[in-house]
Amino acid sequence: MSASASKVSSLSDEQIINRWGFDYYVFKALSAFRDADYTAFTHFTSIIENLVVRPVDGHSDMIVKLRCMQFLSRINNGDKLDLTFEEPKTPLESAVSVLESICRDMSVPPREQERVKQAIIETLIMVCLRSGEFTRAEEVLLRHFSDAEDSAGKKKLFESLIRRRRSSHSVLQLSSYADFKQDMLDFIERLYRVPEPFLLQMLKRSGHPGVSSEPVTSSSQDRQKTSAAAEHHGSVCACLSLHSLRQVYGVLSERYGVSVSFTQLQQELEEEQEQEESPELHLALSETPREQPEPPYAGMTISRLVQEDDSQLSTAEEEETQISSPHRIVIPSGPDSDDPEVRTPVRRSDTHNHSSECSPAQICTPARHTQKHNRIILSSDVEPEDHATSPPSSRRSSRHKQQQKSDHSESKCVMVEDDGGSSAQVCSPARPSSSSSSPAVRRSARDTQRQSRIVLSSDVEPEDHATSPPSSRRSSRHKQQQKSDHSAGESALVSSPAHPSSPASVRRSDRDTQNQSSESECVMEVEDGGSCVQHSTPARPSATDTQRHNRSVTVSSESEDHKSSPATQTPRRRSSPSSGGAHKRRRARWQDVSGTHENWSDEESLFSATSGRSSKKYSRKMWTVQESEWLKEGVRRFGAGHWEKIRSSFPFTGRTAVNLKDRWRTMLKLRLV
């Protein structure tokens, strides 16, 4: 017990519940995509994006799901050439990158990978041709088009269309982008079947009418497979009859060495139930820890959990241990085999326990608590806002002053980074009334950036700067040879937040019919305006980070004298503004967040696209807090030096193992870890 208790306590209710929400919205997003309701899809991805900013109990399947969402978001916006998810790339090129990540993580047959990639490239070329972007089409053709024989004919055709500057051709007319989207969806679904989310199961179980239990169905899959997959993901919580349960229990207990008999167990359950209605026991499928189990699993009791794709059994052993306690039965979901999903909730007779059952309280997640907070951003929408669109631009300038200026500005929104490490964004209700009363919503609003900005930041935005074009980069640049001495300067300044590398993003204006862009009213309440793509969020610049670690670092640029030996010494945190500081700081962060970086590049946005491509050769991408968190978690989990492993265990995009290593070095230097 105690063990389990501690386990449970390691996760906050928010993490657990956010996880349920996450699973649910991923499921809904896929359903929407399948139904060709792309507006809804973008709305769901927006919600997900916002959700993930909060601490979430993350498991590895979360990464898989996020990748799928990223992929589909890019596909969804693939016909909008003016959008970008990653700096210079078109949405479909970004989709190819995501595809590669997916294939790396999930072992996709090379042929399939090639086929999908080729389909994406062909579509991209057609999109370019249709919109008259011949140069770009040519570029794509040369760079990515397969040299395979079977595509030689197409290549020729495209070449000729490009040469003749033809943007209409029967081939172009024939292929519909909508079909392409569905094809891509089929690919994703073949690859990873999303289990029915816990929340839906609960709803169903509670007898709520109108809940369809149908898991995602994929056109190309047979039903059987579907259900098998679902089971296997462990998340299905079907109620079994007592009889079946007994049988299943017998088999499993034998297999895993559980000595408690079913009857005993049942009695205990009943007793407990009587004593407290509380929900405690549920048999559930526990999640199998996907990667190696790290910590001791204390008791995992829980129910639910979505399991990953293939669950491996290796966990069986571990789980076994846990089983010892009578009430807690963990049944590993087996390999694909037939394991039943079990979970019965309470004895079936009492129907009403459902409710209790559902109570979150008990959910524990499986082992490794991995990243507790995954924060990812994904926005999908593109927003067509017209006018103004919030001037994206400015962000950079504001940055430095964040500290100060913030003060007066509002106080409402704050970003909280937690000290604990998780980063949370809190927004206090900044916005005024507006519709959203519910907190929940608050963030969601984000989707449109503008809104989000507004909402969240209410004031933050220094509007003024808005204009400042980021562009002003200084060209100065020749190398300074003199760098000599001080290397020191490590001042704590972490300052610069990420600067957006690119200026504003422009957002595309036309909203097309497809609805892809979600824009619309953004969802919930929020003001409708537009939405935009970038999500601004999280990224707080490093400064933030720093702070989060409590080291308060200064933001100021003042010089810190350099102490000669910087690194080691504590970079004094001097400035931290004491007292009131907190406020300010936060605000500052918030500022950053909100407006400032619109371009937190790719990374930031798992789903979002920015428009406006900047074609600079390479622009540096500042590390977001989320990325740093992942890195820390990765080091904690795998140890420093295992960069590649860490990289592949978190949804980093656009970061190489070397980048991770460099970032870690920087973090050490700054004593952020």
Place this chain on the structure above:
DNA sequence: TTAGGGTTAGAG
């Protein structure tokens, strides 16, 4: 692949 020194973008 990683470690570690050198280079560069870009803020102050």
Place this chain on the structure above:
DNA sequence: CTCTAACCCTAA
């Protein structure tokens, strides 16, 4: 111009 986080290069 200075300074530094992010990047790059390359030996091991």
